[in-house]
Amino acid sequence: MGKEFLYTEIANGIASQIKNGILKAGDKLPSVRMLCHEHRISMNTAKRVFLELESQSLIESKPQSGYFVSPFFSIKLPLPDVSRPSLIANNDEPDELISKVYENMGKKGLTIFSISIPSGDLLPQAKLKKEIVNATRELKEGGTEYEELQGNLKLRRMIALRSLPWGGNFNENDLVTTNGGMNALSFCLMALGKPGDTIAIESPCYPGILQLANGLGLKVLELPTHPTTGIEIEALKKMIPEINICLLIPNYNSPLGSCMPDENKKEVVKLLAENKIPLIEDDVYGDLYFGPSRPKCCKSFDKEGNVLYCSSISKTLAPGYRVGWIAPGKYKDKILKLKLLHSTSSISLVNEAVANFLKTGKYEKHLQQLRRTLQSNYQNYVQTIAESFPEGTKTGRPQGGLSLWVEFDKKIDTRILYDLAIKQNISIAPGRMFTLQDQFENCMRLCIGLPWSEVTQTKLRQIGSLAKMI
Amino acid sequence: MGKEFLYTEIANGIASQIKNGILKAGDKLPSVRMLCHEHRISMNTAKRVFLELESQSLIESKPQSGYFVSPFFSIKLPLPDVSRPSLIANNDEPDELISKVYENMGKKGLTIFSISIPSGDLLPQAKLKKEIVNATRELKEGGTEYEELQGNLKLRRMIALRSLPWGGNFNENDLVTTNGGMNALSFCLMALGKPGDTIAIESPCYPGILQLANGLGLKVLELPTHPTTGIEIEALKKMIPEINICLLIPNYNSPLGSCMPDENKKEVVKLLAENKIPLIEDDVYGDLYFGPSRPKCCKSFDKEGNVLYCSSISKTLAPGYRVGWIAPGKYKDKILKLKLLHSTSSISLVNEAVANFLKTGKYEKHLQQLRRTLQSNYQNYVQTIAESFPEGTKTGRPQGGLSLWVEFDKKIDTRILYDLAIKQNISIAPGRMFTLQDQFENCMRLCIGLPWSEVTQTKLRQIGSLAKMI
Incomplete structure (x- = not known):
């Protein structure tokens, strides 16, 4: 345990020096011997540090010369412009x-x-198959029965538990499972919106969200969005009086790749709560961080149950399993009723299998x-x-x-x-x-x-x- | 095969005499020997006839006396009245x-x-488990991939094939799979209705339908319904000008147990088509007939694609699997788009397992x-x-x-x-x-x-x- 921690820590330190430009492409790294001396570690641990950095394509070895910062990593193309959509709701669906x-x-x-x-x-298919087989054995009635409305308890526990380190700010009772992430968003929009309401989103935006909002008769307000930090808060502020619902993908947005800094998340959550505008947060990409730790989510800063947090395993584990969830804050009753009426229950088998997969640490x-x-x-x-x-x-x-x-x-x-x-x-x-x-x-x-x-x-x-x- | 057919045929003949009151409670049936003679069958076949009738609780044996029509069967309590709901749309949701x-x-x-x-x-749980295990092996990517939007092809084929003998009137391309029957009804109502529209239904009506319609902002018009023959066509005719959508459970209605005669189905389909009112047909109970053959459905009489036929395996095989389908007629594109936006795809694993279960004849x-x-x-x-x-x-x-x-x-x-x-x-x-x-x-x-x-x-x-x- 101690050893594992040590080499990761040292590797992370060097990685962030590379990422921050302190170490530049082509720079020579200290030798294995020097690293041992510097950190008082064994040769083996030092070697693991370099292997780790190499596996991340951050460094490369040259025969008889040692390790160098990879020239690839430093390649950066110019950033796209901040988007400047028209601030009049539009619905010219492509x-x-x-x-x-x-x-x-x-x-x-x-x-x-x-x-x-x-x-x-890239998915652990063989391991998942085993979990499905186990689920058919372990589930009462082999999974043929309706599951409880809120969803598989073990799965909800695991989701809540996993979210503790990064401040998910919900427990098992706050969660409702859904048939994947889009189903989660669909329930949120049906719970909150009525035809003619205006929904604020990032621009560009995931097409499913555009079509879903359009299909429910909502007016779609696209807001200027920065390619690395996400939605522009000033624009959001300006448009507040026109907005009924806000929907964001704050972490590793698709399509833009942006990730809102924590202070932005905090500010947006506060701003929307003050104006009684519910925020739907789509966090399906949050677990796919390249850096050393997972980003927080807007829900982390939600004190009033105003954020409806949605996520799934579709982007990380098994798109075809359709396992998603919502932490709907104060809208839980509405979401539960929608789930009952539109899909009765989730599918026990896949939810139980995923719960067990999460529980064993395989995830x-x-x-x-x-x-x-x-x-x-x-x-x-x-x-x-x-x-x-x-x-x-x-x-x-x-x-x-x-x-x-x-x-x-x-x-x-x-x-x-x-x-x-x-x-x-x-x-x-x-x-x-x-x-x-x-x-x-x-x-x-x-x-x-x-x-x-x-x-x-x-x-x-x-x-x-x-x-x-x- | 021949033998199997023979004893069932003879048993059905006697059964219908009992059900039609030609043979009455307490009546003595012919002896085994007489039955052999009458139908030119073996002793064994004759015995199977009686065993079959006994298993259906239609007859009972008395020691040393032979077989008699069961006194239980003749018990009939008076029928409930035809319902007489107010013909003003109401929404006092319980x-x-x-x-x-x-x-x-x-x-x-x-x-x-x-x-x-x-x-x-009452469900074949062990057999279903095996089908799930097989599906994890046989499916591409072990079922972790998104399924094609319209749904598992093998399942759609089997559903269409099974419907041939009773005039389902759809093929594999006409079908879209859903996450259970309620999900099918929900897509149909979302595709057809807008807030303020009026939906005509049977009275009494399954609560999920009442709540779903109410939740979508539809006005609910409950129509008089006969306890054995279903919705009263005269009432439907009278109210036609006020109706935008009609939703019926024609076969073995829940809660009433009514089953619309074929001529009523035909008339309703014609009436609604003439008035351009789409009919959503919920046929989840159709396979559970007590008589010798499955009833037709409204879809059987649909010439214009005006009937959206919905069904599932939730009432017959595995409620928890959430496997349902729609034959949406001319509304297929709308239903496909709703499915894409609200649930992305069905869950391959359970759909493949059910398809195979149907294919082997186990169903x-x-x-x-x-x-x-x-x-x-x-x-x-x-x-x-x-x-x-x-x-x-x-x-x-x-x-x-x-x-x-x-x-x-x-x-x-x-x-x-x-x-x-x-x-x-x-x-x-x-x-x-x-x-x-x-x-x-x-x-x-x-x-x-x-x-x-x-x-x-x-x-x-x-x-x-x-x-x-x-």
Whole structure:
């Protein structure tokens, strides 16, 4: 335990020096011997420090010379601009575009950069199968019975327990399970909104949220959003009188990759509570942090039950299991009634299986591995983009999650790029999908949850070549 | 095969003579020898005929005398009246009563007559477990992936195939899977209704439907309904100008037990189509027929895609699996979009498992057994009610399904009966749950899906004793 802790701690220290630019690309690191001396650790522990940093693609070894800061890591493309959507609610839904993208996903042999879920290869499928088999054995009536309305107690306990270290601010009784994250958001919007109400969201925004809000007859107000720090609080303040509901993806936003700093989260929660505007928080990416620790959530700062916290395992473990949850604060009764009426109960089997998977600690191990892969993917993506995309390409700088937001020069329309790419069996998500207005036509979202391989790299390069042709 | 067919045919012939009153309670049946001679069958086949009739509680043997028509079967209590709800849309939701009934269901040691699902003891749990285990092995990515939006293809094929003999009138491409039957109804209502629209339903009506419609802001128009033939077509005709949507449970309605004759189904479908009023048909009980064959559904007569047919396996196989479906006719695109936005996809694992269970024919065998049990339960219930309930008690005469509707004398308020019964660990469903108006206060619904045992019988008798005290 002590040893484990020590090498991680030292590695994290060096990692943050690299990330903060104190150590720069090509800088030589101290030798193994020097590290032993400096930290009074064994040769083995010192070696593990370097292995850890290497696995994160932060350093590389050169034969007979030692370890150096990786040149890849330092690659940073310019940031996309802060979005400037019209502040008049709009509802020009890119229905046809979205349908086309979704329908084409069924094509065989397609490399899918257009959906923000981790590839099946990155999921612990064998272990999950075992948990399902165990659940059929352990559950009363083999899972054929209705589950209690609020959801599997063991699962709710595990979710609450896991959230303690990062200030989830809810316990098992505060949670209601749902059939995945979208189902959670759908219940929240149905509980809070009536046709004609205005909902404030980030811009760009996940298409499912845009369509859901539109489908429920809500007016959608897209707000200026910063590519790294998320929604612009000044804009939110200004528009407060027009807003009935606010919905945010504060951590590792899809598509933008932004992550709201804690002080922003705190301020937004306070501002909305003061104005009696409920906040729906979608935290499905929160566990996918690249840094040393998980970010807090808005719910962490919620004193009045005004935040409806939603999450799921769809982005981290098993999209097809449809296991999600809400900590609905003071709206719990409304959410429970909606759940009863619209879906009766969750599916015991998958919820029990996931509960057990969380309980044994297998989830934490899996997440560690997945985070490492995603971070390394991110770096590989950026490097490839820097090498092969048109000049002037900008990218987000996600510190976690599954999405990389790419902004081309104004003249490159990603709807055209989409059509070119799909002919080469590549699917991207054009920027216009993420707004109800005429913007982001030169942007796209790439999923970094594909296993990094020669195919992935080649396909990514192809996107660059195609973009250059437009 | 030939033999199997023969003894069933002969048994069905005798059964229908009993049911039609040609053979009466106490009548002596021909001897085994006579039956052999009459039908030119073997002794063994003749014996199986009697065993079959005995298992259905239609006949009983007396030592050294032979077989006689069972005195139990002939018991028929008077039918409840045709309902006469106010024809002004009402929304006096019995919220507190419903909450109380649902919350109390968590009590340990409770005998639950108040929920219309088959008891776990009547379900093929071991076989289902095996199918789940197989599904984890056979599914691509072990079921962790999103399923295609329309739902598991094998399951849709099996549902369509099973519906051929009784005129389901849909194929695999017409079907969309959902998370259970309520989820199917919820999608249909969201697709068709907007706040302020009027929905016509049977009266009494399943509480989930009342609450769902109310929750979506629909005006609920309860129509007069006959205890055996269902909704009164004349009343429906009269109210047509006020109706935007119609929702019916034509087969073995819960709570009433009514089953619309084919000609009524046909007429209603035509009437609604002519007036461009979509019909949502809830057929979750259709497979639970006591007679020789499954009834048709309204969808069988739908020429214009105006009927949205909904069903599930929750009442027949595994409530907790949440496997349901819609054949939405011309509303398919709307339903698919709602499914995408509100739940993303169904859960592959349970859908694959159920598809395989259906494919192997295990489902048909299970249904045969379940139907026999329910029919025999129904007869046992009626007999016990006749013996121990207050004079003047009326009951429905379901020809299938899970619900027995009981009407007491006007002076007996079943809300009071509920409170008395729950103290004795018995849960019933008071009639007021099934309406948004002030009616059915002297009625209740009993589930006949409990295994018949001394406990069940004793508890049923206790309800009668308590009712006599009011």
